[in-house]
Amino acid sequence: MVGRLSIADALGADAFDTDSIAHLALSDPQLCVTCARRPCIQVCPAEVYHWEEGRLRISYENCLETGACRIACHVLGNRALVWNYPATGHGVQYRYG
Ligand code: SF4
Structure with a gap:
């Protein structure tokens, strides 16, 4: 039986085809300045x-x-x-689901 990979090892095996255009953006950066909890930082x-x-x-x-x-x-x-999702053909390529 093959041992299970740790999450870090599984994610480390993923590949990325990075687009030169960011698929994540801010509608107004000032909204982040006043964001009380900034949960994006915690959940990613x-x-x-x-x-x-x-x-x-x-x-x-x-x-x-x-x-x-x-x-x-x-x-x-x-x-x-x-x-948004990255443009077609770009983004993460999972190796372990
Ligand atoms: S959750 Fe993150 S992206 Fe959204 S407003 Fe707060 S700091 Fe900005």
Whole structure:
């Protein structure tokens, strides 16, 4: 029997075909400044979101396309996040489901 991979190892095996155009955006960055909890930072398993120098940074290249950030932002945040799938042929390629 083959042993189970850890989540980190399984995610580490994934490949990304990164588009030069970001598929994650903000409708208004000022909404993030006043966002009380910034739940996007907490829920993203790929750590796509970081608060740096007074603004939200989005490392869309690492996106796993779960959509958790969109739900968190629109339910608990200030609804700034504009979430789309990457363009056809781009994005994450899962190796272990
Ligand atoms: S949850 Fe939405 S509004 Fe709040 S910091 Fe994240 S993207 Fe901005």
